[in-house]
Amino acid sequence: MAASVGRAQADQYLPLWVGNWWEYLGSYLGEHEIQRVERTEIVSGQEVYCIVYRESTHNEGLTQYWTAPSDGTVNLWGWVLSDGYGILYDPPIKMIEAPLWLGKIWEQSCAVYNLPGMTLIGVFDFDCKVYEEFDLAVPAGEFHVYGVGFTEGLTRPYTSRDIAGQWIGDGKHSEAYSWWADQVGIVQYSTSDMYQLVGFPDPTPVSQTSWGRVKALYAPSRVTR
Numbered sequence: 001m002a003a004s005v006g007r008a009q010a011d012q013y014l015p016l017w018v019g020n021w022w023e024y025l026g027s028y029l030g031e032h033e034i035q036r037v038e039r040t041e042i043v044s045g046q047e048v049y050c051i052v053y054r055e056s057t058h059n060e061g062l063t064q065y066w067t068a069p070s071d072g073t074v075n076l077w078g079w080v081l082s083d084g085y086g087i088l089y090d091p092p093i094k095m096i097e098a099p100l101w102l103g104k105i106w107e108q109s110c111a112v113y114n115l116p117g118m119t120l121i122g123v124f125d126f127d128c129k130v131y132e133e134f135d136l137a138v139p140a141g142e143f144h145v146y147g148v149g150f151t152e153g154l155t156r157p158y159t160s161r162d163i164a165g166q167w168i169g170d171g172k173h174s175e176a177y178s179w180w181a182d183q184v185g186i187v188q189y190s191t192s193d194m195y196q197l198v199g200f201p202d203p204t205p206v207s208q209t210s211w212g213r214v215k216a217l218y219a220p221s222r223v224t225r
Contacts, residue, residue, distance in 0.1 A: 150163075
């Protein structure tokens, strides 16, 4: 019982287990995709979870490499398209650094390589920031979310795709372009459409919203680094 409570209370902004999935629908253009954790692989000596895009308007077969340690961090190691082209980050990009609060900034630096040839594109210093914090209603329910984006400093290595490999076309991100909910994952993201969560296996939106509000009562000091 104690172990179960500990897991429930830990920050987990990307629940990773083989078989987990999220379904999204674009609120502007009606674009669609399902992201599913299909397997694990070894990348740079680390076991990572592979999220594969299915039934996707633009990203069919895209595979992303993720880890989410127990400290609440969410790491993006890279991605590869169905034709074999991809990007590897070393060290991985820290997409989330828990705990989150409005205005929080975390600094990082990584080398960016092309796949499959492992050609170095460059080394980039950049920041991530929590631009928004609010309750967001999407087709799957209402969630307490944190809107995260990058400040200046990280150049998209592939002009028509974002740093996670998602097709963006000629679109441009606002300051926040991915909205995360604890214990659920990404509830909304802006790429070629404003994708919103319409389905996922567990937990229920009601329990997630309640837990998010409880945590807000005991949030740490809102000091931005």
